[in-house]
Every structure is written in C-alpha cells, then in structure tokens.
Amino acid sequence: MPVFKAPVADTLFILNDVLGIERYNNLPGFADATPEMIDAIASEAAKLSEEVLFPVNYSGDQEGCVRADDGTVKTPKGFKQAYDAYCEGGWIGLAVPEEFGGQGLPYTLHAAVGEYTSAANMSLMMYPGLTQGAIAAILVHGNDEQKQTYLPKMVEGKWSGTMNLTEPHCGTDLGLLRTKAVPNGDGTYKISGQKIFISAGEHDMTDNIVHLVLARIEGAPAGTKGISLFIVPKYIVKEDGSLGERNKVVCGAIEHKMGIHGNATCVMNYDEATGYLIGAENKGLNAMFVMMNEARLGVGLQGLAISEIAYQNAVAYAKDRIQGRSLSGPKAPEKAADPIIVHPDIRRTLMTIKSFNEAGRAFMLWTALKSDIAHRSSDAKERQDADDLLGLATPILKGVLTDKGFDHAVMAQQVYGGHGYIEEWGMSQYVRDARIAMIYEGANGIQALDLVGRKLALNGGRAVMAAFKEIGDFCEENRSNEAMAPYTKALKKGLNDLQASTMWFMQNAMAKPDNAGAGSTDYMHLFGLVMLGYMWAKMAKSAQDLLAAGDERTDFLNAKLVTARFYMDKIMPETALRKVRIEAGSDTLMELAAEAF
Amino acid sequence: MPVFKAPVADTLFILNDVLGIERYNNLPGFADATPEMIDAIASEAAKLSEEVLFPVNYSGDQEGCVRADDGTVKTPKGFKQAYDAYCEGGWIGLAVPEEFGGQGLPYTLHAAVGEYTSAANMSLMMYPGLTQGAIAAILVHGNDEQKQTYLPKMVEGKWSGTMNLTEPHCGTDLGLLRTKAVPNGDGTYKISGQKIFISAGEHDMTDNIVHLVLARIEGAPAGTKGISLFIVPKYIVKEDGSLGERNKVVCGAIEHKMGIHGNATCVMNYDEATGYLIGAENKGLNAMFVMMNEARLGVGLQGLAISEIAYQNAVAYAKDRIQGRSLSGPKAPEKAADPIIVHPDIRRTLMTIKSFNEAGRAFMLWTALKSDIAHRSSDAKERQDADDLLGLATPILKGVLTDKGFDHAVMAQQVYGGHGYIEEWGMSQYVRDARIAMIYEGANGIQALDLVGRKLALNGGRAVMAAFKEIGDFCEENRSNEAMAPYTKALKKGLNDLQASTMWFMQNAMAKPDNAGAGSTDYMHLFGLVMLGYMWAKMAKSAQDLLAAGDERTDFLNAKLVTARFYMDKIMPETALRKVRIEAGSDTLMELAAEAF
Known part of the structure; x- marks a missing residue:
C-alpha cells in the first residue's frame, strides 16, 4: 500500500543549480559528473529503489531475521535477490577508487543516491552500508596486503563488513571496553569477548563477513589509549584469496528491536577468533x-x-x-x-x-x-x-x-x-x-557534545568562523536584492542568534563546563536551523535566477520560493527559543540531588 | 526489568495543598475526601498498580490478543486475573452514584488513581476505561430501565462497554457514517454495518459486552443530524436480567497495531444485530x-x-x-x-x-x-x-x-x-x-480545531476570559511577593503571548478561517504551556507557604521550587515561538496547489 518515488528532480536541482557541481570538475572523479551523467545515475538508482528495494521493505519488517541454533541467520524473503541487484549495479563501490573495483565517482553522488535506497529499504541498505564503512577504514588504515585481500570482494558485495564497538557495559565510553587481543606470535591475534548491537553481524547474503573489531591488546594502557582495531573475517582468507576455515566468531543472538527488523542486529561472541591488526597498535580509535x-x-x-x-x-x-x-x-x-x-x-x-x-x-x-x-x-x-x-x-x-x-x-x-x-x-x-x-x-x-565540546573550539574556532562568514557573506551579497529580502532577513536573524549563543558559550562555558553540556542539544538544533535556513536562502536565490533566465521548471521553482518563505516564517524563528534556553544555563539542571529525581 | 512506583506523595500535595480539595466538602461525595481518606485510596490504588497491573504489562505487549476463527478473542496471560482484582477493589465505580453500585466519590479521585493504573498497564486499563465511558453515557442519556439493566453489572465489572463510532471511510467526519438501524416495530432496531478500531470490542474477561453504537435510522437526515446511538449487547439481556441469546455482532478481525497490544482493537461486524435506542432519535452525537x-x-x-x-x-x-x-x-x-x-x-x-x-x-x-x-x-x-x-x-x-x-x-x-x-x-x-x-x-x-474553532468563541469567549482572569489575578495577588517573582514574571509573559495570539485570531480569523486552522496546533500548545506554567506558579506558592510554615517535606518542597524555576526558564519561553508562528498566518500554507506536494 505504501508508495515511493525517488526525488530525482530535486537532487538534480541541488547538485546542478544550487551547488554547481560542475565547477568542481577538476577534482578526481568529477569530470564524469556532468548533468547528463548525474541524471542517468540518479534515475538508475531511483529505478532500483522503487522497483527492487522498496517492494520488500514492508515484508522485511514483518518477517524479520531469524537465527537458527547453529548461529546462522536467515534474512527476510527477497532480501538476498534485492541485495544482489544492488551489488550488480556497482552501487557499493560508486565512490571507491577504481583500483579496488570501484567507479571512483564523487562521494556526493553516492550520498545522493543513498537517500533513495535508504528511503526505499533502510534495513536492507544497512548491509552494504556497513560494508562501505569498513571499506573506508581499510582504505585509510589497512596495509597493501589487507587492501588487496579484502577490498575488491567487498566492493563487489561478495563479502560484507561490520563495525564492532559496543559491549554490554560500554557504548559511548569506549575506554571501558574489555574485548581482548592476545598475540599469537606470528603477527596475528586471538580475539575474545562479546560485542552487542552489531548491525549485519551475521546473515545469508554474502560468502564472507569482514568484522572490524575494537579490542585491547594484552598489557595495553587502560582507557581509550589502549584500544586497537582488528580485522576478524568470518572465514579465514587463504593466501590465494579463497576462503578457508571458519573463524571462531559466532552470532549468539539477534536483538529483539523496535524496528529495522530486516537487519540482523547481533550479539557477536569472539572466542579466540583470529584477528589481524589494522593500523597501529593502540590507535584503534583513530x-x-x-x-x-x-x-x-x-x-x-x-x-x-x-x-x-x-x-x-x-x-x-x-x-x-x-x-x-x-x-x-x-x-x-x-x-x-x-x-x-x-x-x-x-x-x-x-x-x-x-x-x-x-x-x-x-x-x-x-x-x-x-x-x-x-x-x-x-x-x-x-x-x-x-x-x-x-x-x-x-x-x-x-x-x-x-x-x-x-x-x-x-x-x-x-x-x-x-x-x-x-x-x-x-x-x-x-x-x-x-x-x-x-x-x-x-x-x-x-553529537551535540561533539559539536559544543570539540568542534566549536577546534583550531581556535576556525571552522565555526568560516561557517559564519560563508552565511554572512551570502546575506551581504544579496543585501540590495529586494526579492531576496524575505529570505536573507530571516537568515540573518537566525545567524545572529547562533553567533550570540556561540559567544555565550565562550564566555560562560570555559569556567563552568556544565553550561556547555546544558545547552549542547539546543545549540546543535540552533545550528541546524541556521544551516537549513542557509540552504533555503541559496535555493531561493537559484530559483529566482533560473526563473528570471526563463527556465521551464516554473511550478517547481515557484514551489521552492513558497516553501522557502514557509521555512523562514514558521521554522526559522525557533532560533530565538534555542538561544534563550542556552542562555538560561545549567543551574536549574544541576541543582537537584540525584535522589530528588 | 522496568520499574514503577505510583507518585502518591505528589498526588497528595496537589490535591490537599495546591488545590485544597477540602474546601469543596459541601459537594456530594466530597465530605469523605479527607486527606486521610485520599491518602488511603491513593495508596491502595498504588499497591494494585504496582503489584497486580504492572507485572503483566510487558508480557501483555509481547503476547498480544489472539482471535480464534469463531470470532472469540483471548487476552494475554494474567490479564483476566488482574482485571478481576481491579473490579473487586470497586475501582470501576469509584465515582459512580451509589444507587448503581458505585462509591459516589469525586471524579477527581478517580482521575488521580487513573494515572497510576494507566501508567502500570495502559492496555489492560482500557477495558474498564471503555466501560466507564459507556456508564457515563447511559447515566446521562439512558432511561431508567436501561440504567437498571446495564449499570450495576458494568459497575461491578461483570459486563464491559465499548464505543463504536469509526467506520473504514469515516473517522473525524461522523456525518459520513453508514451503519444503519432498521426499526423492528417493537421499539428495537436491527443494526447492520462495520465498525473499526473498536477498543475492547471482544475479549474473554466479562460475561457480556455492552456496545454503544452510532447508526443511522432508515430515512434519517444525511450528515451528523441523522445519527442515533444504540445499545447493542453481545448477549441479549432477558427480563430477569440473565443473559439470553447471542446477538448478531461479531469480531471480524483484530487490528495489527504499533502498540497497546494487550488491548483487543477490533473490527466489529453488525449483521442485523438487535439494538436499543439510547437518548432521542437523531441525537446520537450528543x-x-x-x-x-x-x-x-x-x-x-x-x-x-x-x-x-x-x-x-x-x-x-x-x-x-x-x-x-x-x-x-x-x-x-x-x-x-x-x-x-x-x-x-x-x-x-x-x-x-x-x-x-x-x-x-x-x-x-x-x-x-x-x-x-x-x-x-x-x-x-x-x-x-x-x-x-x-x-x-x-x-x-x-x-x-x-x-x-x-x-x-x-x-x-x-x-x-x-x-x-x-x-x-x-x-x-x-x-x-x-x-x-x-x-x-x-x-x-x-482537539486544536475544537479549541480554536469552538471553545474560544463559545458564549462570547466567556471561558477563555475566565481563564485569563484567573491566571492574571494570581499574578496580581503575588505581585508584591519577591520570592514569587521568578515564577509570576515568566507566567505573565506567557499569558501576554497567549492573550495577544487570542486577539490575533479575533482580528484575523473571522474573515479568513484558514488563519485559525493554520495556527490551531500552535495555539493549543501555547495554551498548554501557560496552563502548566500556571500550575507551576501555584505549586511554587504552596511550596513556599508550606516551607515557611515549617512543613517537614523540605526536600520534596525545595525540589518543587527548583523544578518550577526550570520550567519558567527553559520551557515557558516557547510561548513566544508559538505566538510568532500563529501570527505568520496561513498564506504560505495554502499557496501551493495540491500537486506541488
């Protein structure tokens, strides 16, 4: 009964007209990203999403994943076929370098089509999604042998990937993690411990699963400084690239979740499984x-x-x-x-x-x-x-x-x-x-704490000042443009609230860090309101310019202008509330004893 | 694993100290509502909620209700026993007149303990909850015979009740309803049609189910003016009060819902079922x-x-x-x-x-x-x-x-x-x-539309002006009270926003009703913010007075003052945002053609 149509026209408007992606054709992979090529790729992804991925979305939710007693996991009917179609289209490696079997196209394009596929079937898309994350880590931190061994198969989708961070007692605070790695003396390690919430941890869609696992090498420092990252494949890969013995990692249970039932979220038990260090010892978090x-x-x-x-x-x-x-x-x-x-x-x-x-x-x-x-x-x-x-x-x-x-x-x-x-x-x-x-x-x-506690002050606030400047400059450039006034005025007001709140943190959170924590979520949303407002102002400008130039998408572009005004009138004013909340500080939050809750 | 403790101390503070329920001991049923009695009743309800209702809440969700092919419905394990305990405690009729087997106590008390029982097990409490709604309708609109026939059994919990309004094509707009009633000539009617989303429509916890059903008598006017209300019991009640033949109403399916799995939400099929008119013909909506x-x-x-x-x-x-x-x-x-x-x-x-x-x-x-x-x-x-x-x-x-x-x-x-x-x-x-x-x-x-479209202008705005006056008077009375300033100032600011928005509707929504609809949800929340702010100001006043009088609940009362300040500092300022949104009107909402969405 549900419907889905990928918003291709909107993607093209943003990439071509608003962001002017053609300006970047000097970047590797971008030369091919002409408007025609982008249209073709987006349309192909739309077709796949609408006709292949979406039809098994609801059934996948209702059916869910089933674990057998031997630890194997069956994914919902039709998932394997849809996954294969996704792999055959080369979508996993869209933005991966060609030397590893990818297409080397812009990540921006990967993100654009990723919206369609995730909308069509979020649970299913998590399987290749985790693979893509693992590919990124191996690309940056793996040695040549690791790259050659794992990447081509993963890009092809024959093998999938996972991320193993969380343990029952340790989520955000990875310093607490206990999974241990004991050197075998031959450069490999024995990995032992339990990981939970492992998306795509076990399933029946690929020949192998490449687990990336955080663990602590025996004798490593306590806390986050003693954590290393390991590749732990479900099947050991032999020298010739073929699959050898089954590694000692097994799915102990599938979590009983509120949603994403089509994705197997697993408890993974490592019992002296063979692991290969990736990157430097104790630098696993990087x-x-x-x-x-x-x-x-x-x-x-x-x-x-x-x-x-x-x-x-x-x-x-x-x-x-x-x-x-x-x-x-x-x-x-x-x-x-x-x-x-x-x-x-x-x-x-x-x-x-x-x-x-x-x-x-x-x-x-x-x-x-x-x-x-x-x-x-x-x-x-x-x-x-x-x-x-x-x-x-x-x-x-x-x-x-x-x-x-x-x-x-x-x-x-x-x-x-x-x-x-x-x-x-x-x-x-x-x-x-x-x-x-x-x-x-x-x-x-x-995320809010990362923003306020790390990103804001990083390099003397260089990033945040650059953002303010970019938005401020946009308002300034359009100052004498009457037609843009409804948009830039509201944007400027939002930017002012954001800048004032940033200043408030500078003045009040250094001596009293609780003030940063107290306002962090409000600040994240305040920043989001302004960024989305900035996007609306940019889209309004593009729409006005295109209409003036006689572009034929008149209904489409006029709708952009109305929607931009709606945003400025009804949504943007929330910045003032966020600012008031931030400036109210942390006193009433921290005053009560824990027992008073 | 979940925990629950009924907030009895808080209920007692509100009833006794803030609302001064003892002042109303001239009302029928209130003379017995002494602080001691309220404490005893609340504590008893707390015990029932924590020890009987709550333990089957999670299991009830996981198990759900099961319909057999014959249309009978099995409720989750332990529901019947917990329901019986609730009935035996006399809770259904807590506020029902004594002549029908109730206890005649204040509805206020019924609401107070209703919070505990609903928190402990919302799905289970919907069964007697629907009964209580049906009791209320029969009390007001039923004739003496109907009251005598149905009420005592319902108050006892031996029979339950339901509300049958919704049909597949008709929810909010009851004027569209099609279920029909054909007179049998003996004062009874044949009821035929399909009702959906009927909470507690069929189950195994009571001997009989008293369905209240909206239907249209053959030849009645179209729209809402032709709707009548009928009693349609699952089993026909014989003259001596015993149960006779099975009526032609059957559960056709249980809805597959997101939650409240312990409650049987039924599709109810009426196939010339015998119904008894309650209230006047065509006045069913009343x-x-x-x-x-x-x-x-x-x-x-x-x-x-x-x-x-x-x-x-x-x-x-x-x-x-x-x-x-x-x-x-x-x-x-x-x-x-x-x-x-x-x-x-x-x-x-x-x-x-x-x-x-x-x-x-x-x-x-x-x-x-x-x-x-x-x-x-x-x-x-x-x-x-x-x-x-x-x-x-x-x-x-x-x-x-x-x-x-x-x-x-x-x-x-x-x-x-x-x-x-x-x-x-x-x-x-x-x-x-x-x-x-x-x-x-x-x-x-x-609800928002009811508030803005009906309640606001009713009787020349008498209700809303009374509310504004009550809150304004409270601020005025505490004007010279320094300790109350943090609360009354914020409350007054919120009240000003509410009054300005009300005035804006007066000036802008008469000629253009879309302006009322556009701001209705914001207005409802704006009013809610002010009402809760008023409650906090009242609670703060009571807390201060009690502390000054040497009340022993110092931690409890001090926490009230901190929480009140938190509300005024962090939550109350949202009134300004709601006002801005209301005043932005309906233009950007209504401008796009339906195809542009």
Missing part, C-alpha cells in the same frame, strides 16, 4: 573514527530518507482521504467530503516536513561535497577549509536530520489518523525504523 | 459526546501516565548506568565511570519530563475538579463557571498531554542509548503505547 564519521553522514541521511518516504505517503493519503469540508467552503463539492489536504493543519504538517526534507537534502549534499573536496582536492588550503566545515557539519547533520527525521515520520503518521497506527499502512514502520537513527553511531546527545 | 469528553480527559491522562512511567525508568537507568565522566570532574571516582545522571544533557532530558509530569498532573486534577464542580455543585453559577473551564481545558489537556507524553516517552527512551531500542528494556513499549493517545478520541489536530 581508525574507527574514519568509519564513524562517514557512518554519521550515512545515518543523518537515513533520517532524511525516512522523512522523505513518510512525507510522500502522507501526501498521497491527504489527497485521497476525504473527511470534512474546507474552512473556506467546499473544495470538492462533487464528493461527500473534501480531501484532507485542504485543511490548514494538515498543510502545516506537510509543509513542515517538505521544508525540512528539501533543505535537509541540500545540507546533506553540501556536506558530502565538502567531504569530496577535503579528500580529493590538490589544493591544501582548499582541503583544509573543506575538512573544517565537514567536521563541523557532521554532528549537526547526524543529530538534526535524525531528530527531525523521526519527528516527521511521527507527524506523517498523524496525517493518517487511526490508520497510521495500523501496521499494514506502513507508517508505523517508518516511525519505528527512524527511531534508531537518533541512537546509533553516537546518540544525538553525544 | 449522547456520544458525553462519553467522548470524559474519554478525552482519560486519554490526556494516559499521555501523562506513560510520561511518568517512562520518566521513572529513565531515572533508574541514569542512576545505574556508568559511562564517561562528569564535565566538572569525577563524581564517582571509585567506579570506572560516573553514573550518567551527572551529565547535563541527561539532566536536561529528565528535568524536561519531570517539570511536565508534575505540572501535567496538577492540570489534570485541576480539570477533574472542574468536572466535579460542574456536575455536583448546587450553585448554578458555580456549575456554569466550572463547566466553561472544563470545556476549554478538555482539548488542551487531551492534545498537549498526549503530544508531550509521547515526546517524553521518546526522550526517556533516548536516555537508554541502544538499550532503549531493545524491547526487553521496556522503553519501546512506552513509546509505542503512548503513540495512540495522540490519535484516538479525536486526533490532536481535531
């Missing part, structure tokens, strides 16, 4: 952060993706369901009632989500482009500038897009009335699936 | 509204109840889980990490929920007391004043307490990190259960 930062963008993208598909279904229902009459007189007098999309409160819901999705998509692609520049530019200054903004944007993107993505799935569900609560209509799944994105890859409170 | 208004308070109470139990569990987890160190230096240096309740962002979460729960409880009891006065006072003016405020408060209570109750269940779940997503920890159930309260008994958008 290597893991490579995966994690990319994974955080991927999770932010999931928030956006679910918001988009939930929105599309709410729109379809709001146009179809007739109930009551418009407050301003019947709109469908030939029917017994009007479609509920005539009601302002339904429109408030839809416009709220729409204005978020379109700006969220722009913000996601803007960030992905920074990642490409940071990794591919030949200009050191350009790389650094991009990396600064990428680092700053990552926690905002992850935290805001998943918090709001979930809220919007809930709002979209509300449009359905009672039917929204019934599983068959599909909205419950979106809500249940979206919920995890606020939690994993660093719960959103941790 | 009778149904009696049930619905009471049910809306009950649903608001569910929102509060789930927020409370979710909060208690988040607090327990936050005190127990160690992870990371306090920003201001280790707080539990003897442990490997500090309990996460030291982190300001966790405290932000907990204080946000706590400040809502305690004010929400006060608002709920304040409203319930208005209901008692409206129904029991001998003074017509007093009755009318109370009824005005009850009518005004009902949509706010339902909409705000369930929207926020759900948000808070989600926030509490977030405290658990990954464990929050795992069913065994119990937090997922609270989120899934709380979700329905935003939808049923009138989706919250409908």
Whole structure:
C-alpha cells in the first residue's frame, strides 16, 4: 500500500543549480559528473529503489531475521535477490577508487543516491552500508596486503563488513571496553569477548563477513589509549584469496528491536577468533573514527530518507482521504467530503516536513561535497577549509536530520489518523525504523557534545568562523536584492542568534563546563536551523535566477520560493527559543540531588 | 526489568495543598475526601498498580490478543486475573452514584488513581476505561430501565462497554457514517454495518459486552443530524436480567497495531444485530459526546501516565548506568565511570519530563475538579463557571498531554542509548503505547480545531476570559511577593503571548478561517504551556507557604521550587515561538496547489 518515488528532480536541482557541481570538475572523479551523467545515475538508482528495494521493505519488517541454533541467520524473503541487484549495479563501490573495483565517482553522488535506497529499504541498505564503512577504514588504515585481500570482494558485495564497538557495559565510553587481543606470535591475534548491537553481524547474503573489531591488546594502557582495531573475517582468507576455515566468531543472538527488523542486529561472541591488526597498535580509535564519521553522514541521511518516504505517503493519503469540508467552503463539492489536504493543519504538517526534507537534502549534499573536496582536492588550503566545515557539519547533520527525521515520520503518521497506527499502512514502520537513527553511531546527545565540546573550539574556532562568514557573506551579497529580502532577513536573524549563543558559550562555558553540556542539544538544533535556513536562502536565490533566465521548471521553482518563505516564517524563528534556553544555563539542571529525581 | 512506583506523595500535595480539595466538602461525595481518606485510596490504588497491573504489562505487549476463527478473542496471560482484582477493589465505580453500585466519590479521585493504573498497564486499563465511558453515557442519556439493566453489572465489572463510532471511510467526519438501524416495530432496531478500531470490542474477561453504537435510522437526515446511538449487547439481556441469546455482532478481525497490544482493537461486524435506542432519535452525537469528553480527559491522562512511567525508568537507568565522566570532574571516582545522571544533557532530558509530569498532573486534577464542580455543585453559577473551564481545558489537556507524553516517552527512551531500542528494556513499549493517545478520541489536530474553532468563541469567549482572569489575578495577588517573582514574571509573559495570539485570531480569523486552522496546533500548545506554567506558579506558592510554615517535606518542597524555576526558564519561553508562528498566518500554507506536494 505504501508508495515511493525517488526525488530525482530535486537532487538534480541541488547538485546542478544550487551547488554547481560542475565547477568542481577538476577534482578526481568529477569530470564524469556532468548533468547528463548525474541524471542517468540518479534515475538508475531511483529505478532500483522503487522497483527492487522498496517492494520488500514492508515484508522485511514483518518477517524479520531469524537465527537458527547453529548461529546462522536467515534474512527476510527477497532480501538476498534485492541485495544482489544492488551489488550488480556497482552501487557499493560508486565512490571507491577504481583500483579496488570501484567507479571512483564523487562521494556526493553516492550520498545522493543513498537517500533513495535508504528511503526505499533502510534495513536492507544497512548491509552494504556497513560494508562501505569498513571499506573506508581499510582504505585509510589497512596495509597493501589487507587492501588487496579484502577490498575488491567487498566492493563487489561478495563479502560484507561490520563495525564492532559496543559491549554490554560500554557504548559511548569506549575506554571501558574489555574485548581482548592476545598475540599469537606470528603477527596475528586471538580475539575474545562479546560485542552487542552489531548491525549485519551475521546473515545469508554474502560468502564472507569482514568484522572490524575494537579490542585491547594484552598489557595495553587502560582507557581509550589502549584500544586497537582488528580485522576478524568470518572465514579465514587463504593466501590465494579463497576462503578457508571458519573463524571462531559466532552470532549468539539477534536483538529483539523496535524496528529495522530486516537487519540482523547481533550479539557477536569472539572466542579466540583470529584477528589481524589494522593500523597501529593502540590507535584503534583513530581508525574507527574514519568509519564513524562517514557512518554519521550515512545515518543523518537515513533520517532524511525516512522523512522523505513518510512525507510522500502522507501526501498521497491527504489527497485521497476525504473527511470534512474546507474552512473556506467546499473544495470538492462533487464528493461527500473534501480531501484532507485542504485543511490548514494538515498543510502545516506537510509543509513542515517538505521544508525540512528539501533543505535537509541540500545540507546533506553540501556536506558530502565538502567531504569530496577535503579528500580529493590538490589544493591544501582548499582541503583544509573543506575538512573544517565537514567536521563541523557532521554532528549537526547526524543529530538534526535524525531528530527531525523521526519527528516527521511521527507527524506523517498523524496525517493518517487511526490508520497510521495500523501496521499494514506502513507508517508505523517508518516511525519505528527512524527511531534508531537518533541512537546509533553516537546518540544525538553525544553529537551535540561533539559539536559544543570539540568542534566549536577546534583550531581556535576556525571552522565555526568560516561557517559564519560563508552565511554572512551570502546575506551581504544579496543585501540590495529586494526579492531576496524575505529570505536573507530571516537568515540573518537566525545567524545572529547562533553567533550570540556561540559567544555565550565562550564566555560562560570555559569556567563552568556544565553550561556547555546544558545547552549542547539546543545549540546543535540552533545550528541546524541556521544551516537549513542557509540552504533555503541559496535555493531561493537559484530559483529566482533560473526563473528570471526563463527556465521551464516554473511550478517547481515557484514551489521552492513558497516553501522557502514557509521555512523562514514558521521554522526559522525557533532560533530565538534555542538561544534563550542556552542562555538560561545549567543551574536549574544541576541543582537537584540525584535522589530528588 | 522496568520499574514503577505510583507518585502518591505528589498526588497528595496537589490535591490537599495546591488545590485544597477540602474546601469543596459541601459537594456530594466530597465530605469523605479527607486527606486521610485520599491518602488511603491513593495508596491502595498504588499497591494494585504496582503489584497486580504492572507485572503483566510487558508480557501483555509481547503476547498480544489472539482471535480464534469463531470470532472469540483471548487476552494475554494474567490479564483476566488482574482485571478481576481491579473490579473487586470497586475501582470501576469509584465515582459512580451509589444507587448503581458505585462509591459516589469525586471524579477527581478517580482521575488521580487513573494515572497510576494507566501508567502500570495502559492496555489492560482500557477495558474498564471503555466501560466507564459507556456508564457515563447511559447515566446521562439512558432511561431508567436501561440504567437498571446495564449499570450495576458494568459497575461491578461483570459486563464491559465499548464505543463504536469509526467506520473504514469515516473517522473525524461522523456525518459520513453508514451503519444503519432498521426499526423492528417493537421499539428495537436491527443494526447492520462495520465498525473499526473498536477498543475492547471482544475479549474473554466479562460475561457480556455492552456496545454503544452510532447508526443511522432508515430515512434519517444525511450528515451528523441523522445519527442515533444504540445499545447493542453481545448477549441479549432477558427480563430477569440473565443473559439470553447471542446477538448478531461479531469480531471480524483484530487490528495489527504499533502498540497497546494487550488491548483487543477490533473490527466489529453488525449483521442485523438487535439494538436499543439510547437518548432521542437523531441525537446520537450528543449522547456520544458525553462519553467522548470524559474519554478525552482519560486519554490526556494516559499521555501523562506513560510520561511518568517512562520518566521513572529513565531515572533508574541514569542512576545505574556508568559511562564517561562528569564535565566538572569525577563524581564517582571509585567506579570506572560516573553514573550518567551527572551529565547535563541527561539532566536536561529528565528535568524536561519531570517539570511536565508534575505540572501535567496538577492540570489534570485541576480539570477533574472542574468536572466535579460542574456536575455536583448546587450553585448554578458555580456549575456554569466550572463547566466553561472544563470545556476549554478538555482539548488542551487531551492534545498537549498526549503530544508531550509521547515526546517524553521518546526522550526517556533516548536516555537508554541502544538499550532503549531493545524491547526487553521496556522503553519501546512506552513509546509505542503512548503513540495512540495522540490519535484516538479525536486526533490532536481535531482537539486544536475544537479549541480554536469552538471553545474560544463559545458564549462570547466567556471561558477563555475566565481563564485569563484567573491566571492574571494570581499574578496580581503575588505581585508584591519577591520570592514569587521568578515564577509570576515568566507566567505573565506567557499569558501576554497567549492573550495577544487570542486577539490575533479575533482580528484575523473571522474573515479568513484558514488563519485559525493554520495556527490551531500552535495555539493549543501555547495554551498548554501557560496552563502548566500556571500550575507551576501555584505549586511554587504552596511550596513556599508550606516551607515557611515549617512543613517537614523540605526536600520534596525545595525540589518543587527548583523544578518550577526550570520550567519558567527553559520551557515557558516557547510561548513566544508559538505566538510568532500563529501570527505568520496561513498564506504560505495554502499557496501551493495540491500537486506541488
């Protein structure tokens, strides 16, 4: 019953018209990213998402994954076929260097199509998603032999990957981790311990599973300084690249979760499993952060993706369901009632989500482009500038897009009335699936703390000042442009709130760190509001310019202008509230004794 | 693993100290409501909730209800025993007149203990909850024979009740309903049609089920003016009160829902079932509204109840889980990490929920007391004043307490990190259960519309002006009280925003009703913020007075003052945002064509 159509026209508008991706054709892999090529790739991904991935989304949720007594795991019907189609299209390696079997195209394009595939089937896309994270870590930290051994098979999708961080007593605070690694004397290690919440930990879709596992080498320092990263393949890979004996790692249980039932979230037991050190001893966290930062963008993208598909279904229902009459007189007098999309409160819901999705998509692609520049530019200054903004944007993107993505799935569900609560209509799944994105890859409170506690002051605040400058400059450049005034005025007001709050932290959180923690979540959302506002201002500018130049997408572009105004009028003012909350500080939070709760 | 402790001390503080329930001992049933009696009743309800209802809450969710091919329904293990214990305690009829087997105590007390029982087991409590709604409708609209036939058994809990409104094509817009009633010529009717989403529609806990069914008598006017209400018992009741033949109403399916799995939400098929008209022909909606208004308070109470139990569990987890160190230096240096309740962002979460729960409880009891006065006072003016405020408060209570109750269940779940997503920890159930309260008994958008479109202008705005006056007077009375300034200043600011927004509707929504619809949800929440702020100001005043008088509950009362300040500093400022959104009007909402979504 649910519907899905990948928002290709919107992606193309953002990439070509708003971000001007063609300007970057000097970067490796970008020369091929012409408007025609982008259109072709996005359309192909849309087709795959709509016709292959989406049809097994609801059934996958209902069926879930099943573990047999021997620890093997069966994925839902049709998942393997859909996964194979995804691999055959070469999607896993879209942005991976060609020498390892990838296509070497921009990561930005990978992110663009990643929205479609995650919207169509979030649970299924987590299997290759984890592989992509593992590929990124091996690419950066693996030695040549490791790269040659693992990457081509992973890019092909014949082998998948996982991330093993969490243990029952240790999630955010990895310094507490206990999984141990004992040297075998031949360069390999015996890995022993229990990991939990391991997405795609065990399944029946690939020949091998390449686990990346954080563990502590015997005698290593306590805390986070004694953690190393290991490759622990499900099947040991022989010298000729073929699969050898079964390693001593087994799925002990599948977690019984609220959502993403199609993904096998496993308890993984390592019992003297053979592991290979990746990167330097005791530097495991560095290597893991490579995966994690990319994974955080991927999770932010999931928030956006679910918001988009939930929105599309709410729109379809709001146009179809007739109930009551418009407050301003019947709109469908030939029917017994009007479609509920005539009601302002339904429109408030839809416009709220729409204005978020379109700006969220722009913000996601803007960030992905920074990642490409940071990794591919030949200009050191350009790389650094991009990396600064990428680092700053990552926690905002992850935290805001998943918090709001979930809220919007809930709002979209509300449009359905009672039917929204019934599983068959599909909205419950979106809500249940979206919920995890606020939690994993660093719960959103941790993203907020990363932003306020690390990213803000990093390099003397270089990144945040660059962001303020970019937004301020945009407002300044359009100062004399009357048509842009409704957008730049609201944006400037939001930026002022953000700058004032930043200043408040500078003045009040150094001596009293609790003030930073108390305002961190508000600050993350304040920053998100401004970034999305900036995206709307940029999109409005592009839309105005294109309309003036006679572009034929008039309805599309005019809708952008209306939606931008909605955002500025109704959403952007939230910056003032966030600022007030931040400035209220930590006193009333920290005053009560724990027993008073 | 989840925990629950009924907040008895808080209930007693509100009833005795803040609302001064003893002042109303001239009302029927109130003479017995001495502080000692209230304490005894609340404590007894707490015991039942904690020891009998709560232990089968999680298992009930996991097991769910099962329908057999013959249409019978099996409730989860232990539900029947827990239900029986609830009935034996006389809880169904706590506030029902003694002549029908009830105890005639205040409805306020019924609401107070209803929070405990709903928190402990929302699904299970819906069975007697629906009965209570049906009792209310029969009490007001039934004839003597109907009252004698049905009420004593329902009060005893031997028979249960249901509300049958919704049909597949018709929820909010009851004018569309098709279920028909054909006169048999002997005063009875043949009822035929399909009803959906019928809570407690069929189950194995009572000897009979008394369905209240909306249907259209053949030849009745179209729309809402042609709807009548019928009693359709599962088993026909014979003249001597014993049960006769099985009526032609059967459960066709159990809905597959996101939550409240322990409650049987049924598709009910009526196939020439025998029905008895209750109230006047074509006046069914009036009778149904009696049930619905009471049910809306009950649903608001569910929102509060789930927020409370979710909060208690988040607090327990936050005190127990160690992870990371306090920003201001280790707080539990003897442990490997500090309990996460030291982190300001966790405290932000907990204080946000706590400040809502305690004010929400006060608002709920304040409203319930208005209901008692409206129904029991001998003074017509007093009755009318109370009824005005009850009518005004009902949509706010339902909409705000369930929207926020759900948000808070989600926030509490977030405290658990990954464990929050795992069913065994119990937090997922609270989120899934709380979700329905935003939808049923009138989706919250409908509550907002009821508030703005009906309640605001009713009787020339008499109710809203009375509310403003009551709150304004409170601020005025405490004007020279320095210690109250932090509370009254913030409250006054919120009240100003509310009054300005009300004025904005007066000036802008008459000519353009879409402006009312566009701002309705914001207005409902704005009103809720002010009402909860008013409750906090009242509680702060009581706490200060009691402390000055040497009351021994010093920690308890001091925590009230801190929490009140938190609310005023961090939550109350949201009124300004709501006002801005309301004043932004409907233009950007209504501008796009439906195709542009």
